[in-house]
Amino acid sequence: MTWHGKVLIADLSANTVRTEPLNQAWADEYLGGRGLATRYLTEMMNPKADALSPENVLIFATGPMTGTMASTSGRYCVVTKGPLTNAIACSNSGGKFGAELKYAGYDLLICTGKAVKPVYLLIEDGNAQLMPADDLWGTTVWHTEEFLKEKHKDPQIKVASIGVAGEQGVKYACVVNDLHRAAGRSGVGAVMGSKHLKAVAVRGTVGVPCANPERVMAVTKETHQLLKDSDGRRELTEFGTNAMIDSMHAFGGLPTNNFLKMTFEGSKNINPEAMKTPNENGHTNLITNKACFGCTIACGRIAHIDKQHWSVRNRENYHHASGGLEYETAYAFGPVVGVDDIDALTFAGYLMNEHGMDPISFGVTLAAAMELYELGILTNEHTDGVPLNFGNAEALTIMAEKTGKQEGFGKELGLGSKLLCEKYGRPELAMVVKGQEFAGYDSRALQGMGLGYATSNRGACHLKHDVFAEDMADQSGDGKAVPCKNSQDQIAMIDSTGLCLFTTSAWDTDAFQRQIAAACGDDWTREKLLESGERTWNLERLFNLHAGLTAADDTLPPRLLETPAPEGVAKGKVCELDKMLPEYYSLRGWTDTGIPTQETLSRLSLNEHAV
Amino acid sequence: MSDAHLDSEEGSLQITLSLGSGLLSKVDESYRDTSQTLAISEGITIDSVLNRLGLPSNMAVLVILNDALVQPSQFALQALTNGDRLSVMPPIHAG
Amino acid sequence: MKQLILDADKCTSCLQCELACSLEHEGLFAPAYSRIKVFEFEHGKRNIPYTCTQCDEAWCLHACPTNAIAINLELGTKYVIEDLCVGCKVCTLACPYGTINYNAKSGKVTKCNLCSGDPKCADACPTGAIVYADPQELTV
Ligand code: SF4
Numbered sequence: 001m002t003w004h005g006k007v008l009i010a011d012l013s014a015n016t017v018r019t020e021p022l023n024q025a026w027a028d029e030y031l032g033g034r035g036l037a038t039r040y041l042t043e044m045m046n047p048k049a050d051a052l053s054p055e056n057v058l059i060f061a062t063g064p065m066t067g068t069m070a071s072t073s074g075r076y077c078v079v080t081k082g083p084l085t086n087a088i089a090c091s092n093s094g095g096k097f098g099a100e101l102k103y104a105g106y107d108l109l110i111c112t113g114k115a116v117k118p119v120y121l122l123i124e125d126g127n128a129q130l131m132p133a134d135d136l137w138g139t140t141v142w143h144t145e146e147f148l149k150e151k152h153k154d155p156q157i158k159v160a161s162i163g164v165a166g167e168q169g170v171k172y173a174c175v176v177n178d179l180h181r182a183a184g185r186s187g188v189g190a191v192m193g194s195k196h197l198k199a200v201a202v203r204g205t206v207g208v209p210c211a212n213p214e215r216v217m218a219v220t221k222e223t224h225q226l227l228k229d230s231d232g233r234r235e236l237t238e239f240g241t242n243a244m245i246d247s248m249h250a251f252g253g254l255p256t257n258n259f260l261k262m263t264f265e266g267s268k269n270i271n272p273e274a275m276k277t278p279n280e281n282g283h284t285n286l287i288t289n290k291a292c293f294g295c296t297i298a299c300g301r302i303a304h305i306d307k308q309h310w311s312v313r314n315r316e317n318y319h320h321a322s323g324g325l326e327y328e329t330a331y332a333f334g335p336v337v338g339v340d341d342i343d344a345l346t347f348a349g350y351l352m353n354e355h356g357m358d359p360i361s362f363g364v365t366l367a368a369a370m371e372l373y374e375l376g377i378l379t380n381e382h383t384d385g386v387p388l389n390f391g392n393a394e395a396l397t398i399m400a401e402k403t404g405k406q407e408g409f410g411k412e413l414g415l416g417s418k419l420l421c422e423k424y425g426r427p428e429l430a431m432v433v434k435g436q437e438f439a440g441y442d443s444r445a446l447q448g449m450g451l452g453y454a455t456s457n458r459g460a461c462h463l464k465h466d467v468f469a470e471d472m473a474d475q476s477g478d479g480k481a482v483p484c485k486n487s488q489d490q491i492a493m494i495d496s497t498g499l500c501l502f503t504t505s506a507w508d509t510d511a512f513q514r515q516i517a518a519a520c521g522d523d524w525t526r527e528k529l530l531e532s533g534e535r536t537w538n539l540e541r542l543f544n545l546h547a548g549l550t551a552a553d554d555t556l557p558p559r560l561l562e563t564p565a566p567e568g569v570a571k572g573k574v575c576e577l578d579k580m581l582p583e584y585y586s587l588r589g590w591t592d593t594g595i596p597t598q599e600t601l602s603r604l605s606l607n608e609h610a611v
Numbered sequence: 612m613s614d615a616h617l618d619s620e621e622g623s624l625q626i627t628l629s630l631g632s633g634l635l636s637k638v639d640e641s642y643r644d645t646s647q648t649l650a651i652s653e654g655i656t657i658d659s660v661l662n663r664l665g666l667p668s669n670m671a672v673l674v675i676l677n678d679a680l681v682q683p684s685q686f687a688l689q690a691l692t693n694g695d696r697l698s699v700m701p702p703i704h705a706g
Numbered sequence: 707m708k709q710l711i712l713d714a715d716k717c718t719s720c721l722q723c724e725l726a727c728s729l730e731h732e733g734l735f736a737p738a739y740s741r742i743k744v745f746e747f748e749h750g751k752r753n754i755p756y757t758c759t760q761c762d763e764a765w766c767l768h769a770c771p772t773n774a775i776a777i778n779l780e781l782g783t784k785y786v787i788e789d790l791c792v793g794c795k796v797c798t799l800a801c802p803y804g805t806i807n808y809n810a811k812s813g814k815v816t817k818c819n820l821c822s823g824d825p826k827c828a829d830a831c832p833t834g835a836i837v838y839a840d841p842q843e844l845t846v
Pocket of ligand 1: 716717718719720721722723724744753755830831832833834835836
């Protein structure tokens with residue numbers, strides 16, 4: 001068994017920490033990570049509670065595979081109620097923090113209440129204590145991490161923290177760990193800020209026990225080899241996720257200028273080839289690739305900004321290397337705002353990590369503001385004199401910084417697209433589902449993606465389903481409900497293991513099963529794993545229903561449902577959600593108003609959670 | 612691939628070819644550009660272009676011809692004509 | 707003689723080597739106890755794997771008052787004889803590289819012994835940043 005059987009609970013209101021045994025019955029139903037944390041969340045809070053109130057509960061969850069030698073074993077999840085969506089939030093991150101938390105001897109860290117004054121949580125194996133963070137409050141993620149390592153004289157400490165964005169409640173503030181990995185979406189960083197919890201610093205030397213090392217190693221070797229041999233993996237290692245940008249541009253599914261267009265000529269200036277081609281000053285954006293803990297893929301990019309670029313010319317503190325462009329950041333600072341200046345994009349990425357914000361939500365919110373500006377609804381008076389035209393690279397970096405520091409118009413951008421567009425009377429311009437901004441795929445060209453966006457429990461998200469193959473094969477809504485539902489369940493399972501989704505380029509459900517069975521026991525069959533994923537999906541849904549969401553929230557903005565695609569392979573098409581959604585509900589065993597039926601609840605042992 | 616061999620395949624028609632960054636290291640050196648004009652002869656199919664680029668025959672690629680997706684089963688059947696815009700991209704998956 | 711050849715340019719800081727090392731020598735996944743360490747610089751721009759070089763003139767060996775560090779002539783390793791080690795830590799002070807370390811769990815020191823000729827880190831490394839070979843036989 002690779003669980004520790006221990007949960008660390010930090011009661012911020014009482015300023016105390018305590019350890020409780022892990023509820024093994026729940027671990028047996030939900031595995032770990034995303035699923036198990038969801039089970040704890042439903043138990044510990046009223047879903048109707050305000051996301052930024054002390055009643056919200058913030059859970060950092062590792063999985064049974066976290067910290068083992070399985071490839072990509074560095075994942076952890078942050079599960080809470082999200083302020084961006086008022087729905088369940090479940091943000092997954094890599095880096096090294098998750099494994100370190102597990103090595104300290106805990107499966108889950110649960111934070112409740114709200115500290116009177118800013119604190120950080122220091123965990124050194126069995127010792128955990130809340131420490132004053134007055135001198136850290138108001139500082140950046142990068143400063144916080146460096147400061148804590150210095151203060152505790154241990155460079156091996158791993159830190160997850162928030163910046164000013166999280167402290168001041170930016171709706172899409174994230175939790176950043178290891179300088180440039182993030183539990184990015186739905187505003188989990190704002191929840192941390194609302195609790196006055198600046199950081200979690202952890203050093204773990206307990207390790208993760210391995211009951212059956214020979215078997216675990218045999219399976220590990222075999223699954224490492226599968227990854228090694230896979231073309232998809234090779235592409236991720238060589239080009240990172242940004243290899244996608246050329247394909248989406250050619251396909252005509254690359255959201256451009258707040259989804260007014262679906263191709264972006266400038267993508268050639270920000271694609272993987274551009275990242276490794278020297279510019280006129282001889283500067284090359286990309287330096288190397290980098291792995292998260294335990295990962296044999298290493299899709300992460302390490303880049304640097306040209307010192308002579310206008311954005312950082314006199315700002316030496318940005319001349320160092322850091323996390324570079326991935327597909328979603330390239331999309332969110334590129335096509336969707338119409339910018340193709342690779343250094344400006346890279347700088348915007350730095351600012352997101354330094355101040356702790358989700359690039360996708362920031363970029364799409366800025367895109368909405370740009371459309372409002374071009375329509376004349378926003379003017380220079382609103383925007384601190386910065387012309388917010390599509391394609392203005394300077395506007396991108398200035399607004400990223402203003403939002404991160406919560407200054408001027410950055411305060412309004414911190415609201416997210418939904419509230420911003422509502423405020424200015426054009427709610428239909430917000431490219432969101434349940435308040436959360438879209439990732440870089442237009443659902444008029446990728447229909448299954450549209451269904452996934454509409455039904456994702458955390459609002460628009462590209463990572464909770466995988467219908468790419470079907471969406472490539474045909475541009476209608478036909479036959480998309482089945483792969484959408486099945487992949488949602490499979491991914492809910494993967495997110496509960498502590499492993500990374502990107503392994504699916506080489507691993508099928510059976511490959512996961514072999515590893516989990518070796519680590520956790522043979523009762524984890526393929527059926528049990530998939531059922532556990534389905535249970536998690538339904539419990540998330542039930543949380544949202546209890547929180548007050550309804551089937552009416554499973555929808556897309558009118559631009560995707562009514563305005564025909566202007567270009568690309570799907571030219572003339574709209575997203576056929578009306579066709580896919582009823583089929584999806586019935587496959588799920590939900591009523592036509594999207595509520596799990598009695599039968600479904602019984603089948604998944606979820607009766608006590610009925611609405 | 613020798614130049615002579617290349618010449619023998621070239622023709623009087625021109626198409627615009629876009630290649631995804633992810634494929635540049637997989638095509639023959641002379642085609643390593645994300646955007647280029649290619650001279651072809653009448654009746655050449657997508658298959659033969661992929662071949663000419665030097666892409667392994669079993670490699671999964673996404674092919675878009677003048678804003679329409681081409682299914683792999685059509686690669687050997689779909690002929691190209693003057694002025695066509697052909698995009699050859701890495702397949703799309705989770706990112 | 708074969709040795710660990712470490713190539714920082716290839717290292718991605720995945721820590722598979724530390725995982726393999728701790729499993730081999732401690733029976734659990736605990737990079738904190740790994741004999742090989744990977745150091746990260748400048749937000750991950752440089753990642754440098756680092757372990758005992760098995761110095762010819764091993765200062766740890768000379769410093770040990772109980773002769774607990776011995777030489778394996780066949781492999782060229784300097785290894786710790788656990789029964790003789792009293793945990794005085796003099797060797798950790800003598801080592802200029804910091805690659806022999808005190809293990810609070812056992813009360814003895816630990817260092818790389820090349821897994822007695824089958825180093826698990828090299829086996830686990832996915833990038834070829836750790837290779838176990840005789841440098842003289844490697845054609846550059
Ligand atoms: S296993 Fe190889 S690539 Fe990974 S950290 Fe160790 S030396 Fe670096």
